[in-house]
Amino acid sequence: MKKLINSPEDVVREELEGIQLAHGDRLRVSFDPFYIVRKDAPVKGKVGLLSGGGSGHEPMHGGFVGAGMLDAACPGHVFTSPTPDQMFEAGKAINGGAGVLQIVKNYTGDVMNFDLAAEMLHEEGIDVATVLTDDDVAVKDSLYTAGRRGVGLTVLMEKLLGAAAQKGMPLSEMKALGDQIRASGRSMGMALTPCTVPHLGKPSFELGENEMEVGIGIHGEPGRHRVPVASADEITEMLMEPILSDLPFHRGEQIILFVNGMGGTPLIELYIVYRKAAQIAEKHGLKISRNLIGSYITSLEMAGASITALRADDALLALWDAPVNTPALRWGV
Numbered sequence: 001m002k003k004l005i006n007s008p009e010d011v012v013r014e015e016l017e018g019i020q021l022a023h024g025d026r027l028r029v030s031f032d033p034f035y036i037v038r039k040d041a042p043v044k045g046k047v048g049l050l051s052g053g054g055s056g057h058e059p060m061h062g063g064f065v066g067a068g069m070l071d072a073a074c075p076g077h078v079f080t081s082p083t084p085d086q087m088f089e090a091g092k093a094i095n096g097g098a099g100v101l102q103i104v105k106n107y108t109g110d111v112m113n114f115d116l117a118a119e120m121l122h123e124e125g126i127d128v129a130t131v132l133t134d135d136d137v138a139v140k141d142s143l144y145t146a147g148r149r150g151v152g153l154t155v156l157m158e159k160l161l162g163a164a165a166q167k168g169m170p171l172s173e174m175k176a177l178g179d180q181i182r183a184s185g186r187s188m189g190m191a192l193t194p195c196t197v198p199h200l201g202k203p204s205f206e207l208g209e210n211e212m213e214v215g216i217g218i219h220g221e222p223g224r225h226r227v228p229v230a231s232a233d234e235i236t237e238m239l240m241e242p243i244l245s246d247l248p249f250h251r252g253e254q255i256i257l258f259v260n261g262m263g264g265t266p267l268i269e270l271y272i273v274y275r276k277a278a279q280i281a282e283k284h285g286l287k288i289s290r291n292l293i294g295s296y297i298t299s300l301e302m303a304g305a306s307i308t309a310l311r312a313d314d315a316l317l318a319l320w321d322a323p324v325n326t327p328a329l330r331w332g333v
Helices: 008-023 084-094 108-123 153-166 171-184 232-246 267-283 314-321
Strands: 027-031 034-038 048-055 072-078 100-105 128-133 185-191 211-214 225-228 254-261 287-294 304-312
Touching: 008 027, 008 034, 008 048, 008 072, 027 084, 034 084, 048 084, 048 108, 048 153, 072 084, 084 100, 084 108, 100 108, 100 153, 100 171, 108 128, 128 153, 128 171, 153 171, 153 185, 153 254, 153 304, 153 314, 171 185, 171 304, 185 232, 211 232, 232 267, 232 304, 254 267, 254 314, 267 287, 267 304, 287 314, 304 314
Parallel strands: 048 072, 048 100, 100 128, 254 287
Antiparallel strands: 027 034, 034 072, 185 211, 185 304, 211 225, 254 304
């Protein structure tokens, strides 16, 4: 195992120390328990937006804490759900009197622990609502889930709901908007290589020299099938066609198209994937009104990519364009 770490046990703590040193102008970091919160939290009268999950998917979620996006994020150990006490303390830290909305990826541990945290926050007199992301069309059930996995749509949802919260939208409307976004987006990913979890010290799965996994999960869970490595255009077709047929998307609709790197994929390759994805979307009569290309929800050093398509109207596009100022996503400021 070759990694830029000191010891597997210290990876998350030392990452958080680095985040605090790098972004102390906009964030605060709690070390007992672990969570990241925007420096000006709680913002009075604003719904607090909370998310989290296992570490190893950076910049999600901690890199999306800041004005116009998340108010707090809870990092678990690598590929391990955060604990209820993390969400509970983070929820209290961001409660400005308008309640807290939790964005939760559909992994069994995440769902269970966020539910427990919501109960604890309710007992403190804090209104809490939850939105689930389950956008992965690759498989219905996985090693970590009951039902579809939450993947790339989570990034788009955090941006859109973050803008809505910043504009003062109340909790009930935020919850309804989150459910609308959940119903309007689909994703699928693939891997060319496995990744190595630090405390395990070996790859999470094995791929042959000329093999790739189509439909992979962000923890290295198996996908739909393992096939010989293909060209970028062929791979993009393998991802786009299931996405567009699952919802389905209709001719004339606007979409936000997100091409994401899994951690070890250079940007030059992501633009090649985007090129073909845009051609396929155009062939289906879809208008790409906004896009995002880069590594935003990763799987350590895995080489691969995922694609997310989100049906969008003018109201959603306005939220997308709203200012955001986080370590990993920033525009309009």
